[in-house]
Amino acid sequence: MMKFIQYFSILLLFLLLAACGAPTYTTRVVNTPDQAGLTPTLRAYEVNGQRYQPIPSAEGYVEKGIASWYGDKFHGRKTSNGETYDMYAMTAAHKTLPMNVYLKVTNLDNSRSTVVRVNDRGPFVRSRIVDLSYSAAKELDVVGPGTAPVRIEALGYRDEARAGATPQYRQPVSYEVGPFMIQVGAFSVKENAYRLAEKLKGQYGNSAVVEGWVSGQKFYRVRVGLHASMALAGDALKQIEANGHPNSFIVAR
Numbered sequence: 001m002m003k004f005i006q007y008f009s010i011l012l013l014f015l016l017l018a019a020c021g022a023p024t025y026t027t028r029v030v031n032t033p034d035q036a037g038l039t040p041t042l043r044a045y046e047v048n049g050q051r052y053q054p055i056p057s058a059e060g061y062v063e064k065g066i067a068s069w070y071g072d073k074f075h076g077r078k079t080s081n082g083e084t085y086d087m088y089a090m091t092a093a094h095k096t097l098p099m100n101v102y103l104k105v106t107n108l109d110n111s112r113s114t115v116v117r118v119n120d121r122g123p124f125v126r127s128r129i130v131d132l133s134y135s136a137a138k139e140l141d142v143v144g145p146g147t148a149p150v151r152i153e154a155l156g157y158r159d160e161a162r163a164g165a166t167p168q169y170r171q172p173v174s175y176e177v178g179p180f181m182i183q184v185g186a187f188s189v190k191e192n193a194y195r196l197a198e199k200l201k202g203q204y205g206n207s208a209v210v211e212g213w214v215s216g217q218k219f220y221r222v223r224v225g226l227h228a229s230m231a232l233a234g235d236a237l238k239q240i241e242a243n244g245h246p247n248s249f250i251v252a253r
Contacts, residue, residue: 047124058101058154065129067150069137079120093120093131107140108149114139180233181223184245193220200224
């Protein structure tokens, strides 16, 4: 079983590189004890030193930002979940959303909307939140300008058991183990972690230090806030980044 997990992790690393713009990206999957119980596509990964932690549930997820698209250069290559990228299919890449969840994407410039399925990771460009397939970008009139401001909303998974002309979606089974928090840093020195946690507690009302091991070294992760939904956590993340912690990310407590 361990050999299978290691193989799958190596495969996922290769797919991340192939799908989202290698050789310009340095990418690795995080294989640490705190990630061991997760399926490969939910494990944390790093791109050019920036860590991304996929979230286990997309329920209630809403986000605004810039959409881009990718086309024939990647057509036929493997996506991050092992599929073959088809630029004419209605798919998309997102850095942290669960694979195979469906998204409603609305172009805020022209109010056009479409539905896509997440099967890839990316885009790894700051401020961009989703990479659309060629067909999806064409529907939203993003192909010409290359980018556009969008709103994405998680619909859930396609419910194949409910037949009908209008697709039906079901919310994913939640793997959440509690509210969401924001991780703002990880320290090898315990005192530094607790000092920052105490400082941030006054700003955000709640803080915690979580211990973990990385490559045989013990780290102390500082997490703040306590948010009942992904939408609230997303708003808090933006505030925390603006307050001097740009490498923060959302975790389930």
